Amino acid sequence: MAPPPGFHLLLLLLLVLLLPPGPAAGLQALGEAAEMAAGLRAGLPGLELELPGLELPELPELEPPELEPECRRLLAAFAEGSAALSGCLARRARPVRLCQACRGQYRSLLGRYRDIARALGNSSESHNCAKSILTSDRLQIVVTLSEFFNETWETANCANCLKNNSEGLSNSTVEFLDLFNKSLTCFEHNLQGQAVDVSPNNYTDVCKNCNGTYKMLNDLYNNLQKLNRHGSESGHSAHLCIDVEDAMNITRKLWSRTFNCSVPCSDTVPVIAVSSFILFLPVVFYLSSFLHSKQKKRILILPKRIQSNASLVNIQEKYS
Numbered sequence: 005m006a007p008p009p010g011f012h013l014l015l016l017l018l019l020v021l022l023l024p025p026g027p028a029a030g031l032q033a034l035g036e037a038a039e040m041a042a043g044l045r046a047g048l049p050g051l052e053l054e055l056p057g058l059e060l061p062e063l064p065e066l067e068p069p070e071l072e073p074e075c076r077r078l079l080a081a082f083a084e085g086s087a088a089l090s091g092c093l094a095r096r097a098r099p100v101r102l103c104q105a106c107r108g109q110y111r112s113l114l115g116r117y118r119d120i121a122r123a124l125g126n127s128s129e130s131h132n133c134a135k136s137i138l139t140s141d142r143l144q145i146v147v148t149l150s151e152f153f154n155e156t157w158e159t160a161n162c163a164n165c166l167k168n169n170s171e172g173l174s175n176s177t178v179e180f181l182d183l184f185n186k187s188l189t190c191f192e193h194n195l196q197g198q199a200v201d202v203s204p205n206n207y208t209d210v211c212k213n214c215n216g217t218y219k220m221l222n223d224l225y226n227n228l229q230k231l232n233r234h235g236s237e238s239g240h241s242a243h244l245c246i247d248v249e250d251a252m253n254i255t256r257k258l259w260s261r262t263f264n265c266s267v268p269c270s271d272t273v274p275v276i277a278v279s280s281f282i283l284f285l286p287v288v289f290y291l292s293s294f295l296h297s298k299q300k301k302r303i304l305i306l307p308k309r310i311q312s313n314a315s316l317v318n319i320q321e322k323y324s
Contacts, residue, residue, distance in 0.1 A: 071133070071136055071137075072132075072133070074133060075132075075133035075136055075137060078119055078120045078133055078137070079137055079146070081116045081119070082113070082116045082117060082120060082146060085109065085112050085113040085116045086113060086149050086153075088109045088112070088113075089106060089109040089110055089112075089113050089153060092105060092106040092109050093106055093156065099250060099251070099254065100160075100246050100247055100250035101247055102160050102162065102246060102247065103160060103162035103165045103166065103173075103245050103246065103247045104165075104173065104181075104247055107162065107166060107170055110157055110162075110170075111170060113153060117146075117150050120133060120134055120137055120146065121134050121138065160245060160246040160247075161243050161244065161245045161246060162246070162247075163245075164232060164243070164244055164245045164248075165247055165248060166245075176224075176228055176231075177245070177248060179224065180221070180224055180225065180228065180248055180251070181247075181248075181251070183217065183221040183224060184221060184252075184255060186217050186221075187214060187217045187218055187221050187255055190210075190213065190214040190217050191210055191214060191258060191263075194207075194209045194210045194214060195207075195210065207262075207263040207264065207265065210263050210265065211263060211264075211266075215265070218255070218265075221255060222256075225244075225248070225252045228244060228248070229244065232244055
């Protein structure tokens with residue numbers, strides 16, 4: 005059975021009259037009464053409750069403590085550097101040119117992170133940017149981003165392409181990239197000069213005219229690999245930087261798969277001669293063994309035959 009229309013209003017007025025004394029308790033009870041009124045109003049659409057004079061005070065919004073201006077500036081600088089380096093890495097993903105194009109952004113980001121971490125461990129409250137930005141929460145997003153960029157840079161082995169201070173490319177890398185660009189230019193030039201009536205799969209001109217440049221590039225890459233393997237014994241990575249490796253992979257795929265070219269080996273004749281000699285050694289061995297054993301048999305059997313014939317002649321002469 006539904007309550008009469010004025011029952012809820014009467015119940016609310018009784019609750020207001022039973023408010024406990026004191027301003028704090030009164031405000032709390034008023035808040036509870038207002039919440040109940042809102043619930044009654046939501047449950048009974050036709051019921052309008054008006055409590056004149058019962059207005060709840062607005063509570064102030066709690067805001068997290070802001071960083072100091074200097075800390076905000078350092079954080080904003082790191083954010084800008086992270087965005088710049090991320091964009092450079094994404095744009096230079098294919099073909100891979102990370103170490104060449106993004107070294108400036110990476111060095112800049114390292115410097116901005118060092119500016120933040122420089123005050124770490126400082127007990128002065130005015131220099132707590134490192135603690136507030138780096139270690140104030142479980143996620144530690146700034147530290148995570150810095151570790152990601154460092155790991156990416158080390159995995160790419162960019163240090164093997166750059167000078168010690170990372171200000172520019174090393175001399176060997178510059179020489180390799182110069183030959184790489186010359187090889188691509190030679191490929192493109194001979195493809196453009198190819199006759200129209202020649203089959204698309206016939207790249208004789210490319211293989212003939214670009215053989216010297218490609219051979220120099222391939223030899224230089226092999227020498228760099230050998231030097232880097234020797235350097236790996238002292239703790240450096242055995243791989244070349246990703247820019248050089250990707251450039252050589254692209255060139256080799258074009259040369260062998262697309263153009264179907266091959267580099268003639270100058271040691272082909274000696275290798276074939278030595279291989280043929282080794283293959284025929286068993287044949288020569290068994291043949292010589294067979295001939296030698298047969299000749300030995302003849303030497304052993306022949307005197308027996310001669311002796312038997314001579315004895316037969318003697319017997320015949322005796323009885324004759």
